[in-house]
Amino acid sequence: MPIAPRLDSVFADLGVDLGAVLSADPGGLSDAGLLAEVAGLERLGRLVDAARVRFAGEVGARSRPELGDEGLSRSQNFTSPAKLVSAVAGVSVAESQKRLALGQRLRGALQLGGVQGPEPFPRVSEGLNRGVLAVEAAVVITKQCAHLIGRGLPADAVAEAEQSLVEETVTWGLTPDQTAALAVRLRELLDPDGAAPRDEVLQQQRSLTFSRSADGMVRGRFALTPEQAGVWCSSIEALQSPRITRPGSSGTCASGSDPDRSGAAGSGVATPDAVGPEGADARVTGPRFVSEDEYVTQTITADDRTPAQKNVDTVTELIARAAAAPDMPHLNGSTTTVNVHVTLADLEAGRGVGWIDGIEEPVPVAAIEQLRCHAPVVTTVLGDRGEVLHLGKTRRLFSPAQNRALAARDGGCVWHGCDRPPAWCETHHVTEWASPDHLPGRTDIDNGVLLCHFHHSHLHKSAWKLIMHAGVPHLVPPRWRDPEQTPIPTTRRRTTLPPRHHTAA
Known part of the structure; x- marks a missing residue:
């Protein structure tokens, strides 16, 4: 669509004035100069945004429903003003709706005779027109002030709240997020009686839905009330609270590695940690070199999960722990149990898939082995003709007394x-269920070890193996790590020295 002649001349002048800025290389600016340019361009952009909002609001006013087919959007063959603005401006419908909503909120109500009334939020409009208030902040302020109007607060109280929010945002350079937090606190101060009605609205909006995707994943959407979010967040943080440290370093937990401490493998790898002359840990400016073996060990045992992956693993662990509680509701006399079906051939071969009741997508045998170690799972083993060869029992789980041992x-x-404490660990069967050494249902202390969820999953999928020797768990590295595959004692028992110290003595 052609540009109005008046704006065309403005753009021509701006092109001359901004040409040097737009064509300049930001790499040649100092830090202070770069930030100054960013702030200046942002203010210029805010001026343009303010005009966009104001003009979009006018389009909305000329397209109001009571005008029918005479309205602007319908007369241009568009079903809504948002679609009209989207087509003219070349932006998404969602962006058009945002501009229209704010533009119409800033317009004065139509009075008798079609005369437009005074602006409801003059201080917000002034801030936008001066380029000192961002559109996002204006949306936040006008929404909260409109809510206060709807609650019946006096006009002077709402005007004072609007002025306070605009002044705080502009004076202290608040971001829209900070303005939103301030607006909520001010709203609760001015309208304490509105908390209950607002909470009732949130209660009605809470939800949790799941759907199966074509790729086999089960995806969901959820909306939590503030108190529910508090329970979720505090529970997740409680399970993720230990500091993430390098394996082998002193710290609360070694569930992951710090990406800033990685380096290239070679004769040694530099890390920012060092040991002082007396053997005490000390921070120094120089790097500390670790051996290639230590670097490889750190790399292969590192927890490389994303924060989102850690969150879903944590929530799954919380649900699993709650489901196993004795006071949970029982179904057919049993607590929550995962039913898995697998063929004997796949189970013995360690490959293939199994099927979980209620889930369409199969899971690999390695995942079944991990579930059977620690989760309340009933594994039904089927023959080649589909006959039931064995119906497993949830009793294959270790008892509380055995877990304490x-x-x-x-x-x-x-x-x-890894220094995850026992409360964070799952119990792994060293000798798998299918082995003749441990018949189905046999769960002995000398066949169990503690592993955190991450390393439990890692063990079932990697070439590392666990064995028991003289009542002590030993890790057997893969041949690429140690051609001799020498078992490594792993117990962290504090009442005796590790076996290697006894040998040295």
């Missing part, structure tokens, strides 16, 4: 360098 022996996750 394992905690005393292992001291937590037995994986080298």
Whole structure:
């Protein structure tokens, strides 16, 4: 669509004035100069945004429903003003709706005779027109002030709230997020009686839905009330609270690695940690070189999950723990149980898939083995003709007394360098269910070890193996790591020295 002649001349003048700025290389600016340019361009953009909002609001006013086919949008063959603005401006319908909503909120109500009334939020309009108030902040302020109007607060109180929010935002350079937090606090101060009605609206909006995707994933959407979010967040933070440290370093937990401490493998790898002359940990400016073996060990045992992946693993663990509680509702006399079907051939071969009741997508045998170690799972083993060869029992799980004994022996996750405490660990069967050494249902202390969820999953999928020797768990590295595959004792028992110290003595 052609540009209005008046704006065309403005753009021509701006092109001359901004040509030097737009064509300049930002790399040649100092830090202070770069930030000054960013702030200046943002203010210029705010001036343009203010005009966009104001003109979009006018389009909305000329397209109001009571005008029918005479309205602007319908007369231009558009079903809504948002679609009209989208087509003319070349932006998304969602962006058009945002501009229209704010533009119409800033317009005065039509009075008798079609005369437009005074602006409801003059201070917000002034801030936008001066380029000192961002559109996002204006949306926040006008929404909260409109809510106060709807609650019946006096006009002078709403005007004072609007002025206070605009002044605080502009004076202190608040971001829209900070303005939103301030607006909520001000709203609660001015309208304490509105908390209950607002909470009732939120209660009605809470939801949790799931749907199966074509790729086999089960995806969901949720909306939590503030108190529900508090329970979720505090529970997740409680399970993720230990600091993430390098395996082998002193710290609360070694569930992951710090990406800033990675380096290239070679004769040694530099890290920012160092040991002082007396053997005490000390921070120094120089790097500390670790051996290639230590670097490889740190790399292969590092927890490389994203924050989102850690969150879903944590919520799954919380649900699993709650489902196993004795006071949970029972179904057919049993607590929550995962039913898995797998063929004997796949189970013995360690490959293939199994099927979980209620889930369409199959899971690999390695995932079934992990579930059977720690989760309340009933595994139904089928023959070649589909006959039931064995119906498993949830009793293959370790009892609380056995888990306490394992905690005393292992001291937590037995994986080298991991210091997850026993409460964070799952119990792994060293000799799998299908082995003739441990018949179905046999769950002994000398066949169990403690592993955190991450290393438990890692063990079932990697070439590393766990064995028991003299009642002590040993990790067997893959041949590429150690051609001799020498078992490494892993117990963290504190009442005796590790076996290697006894040998040295």
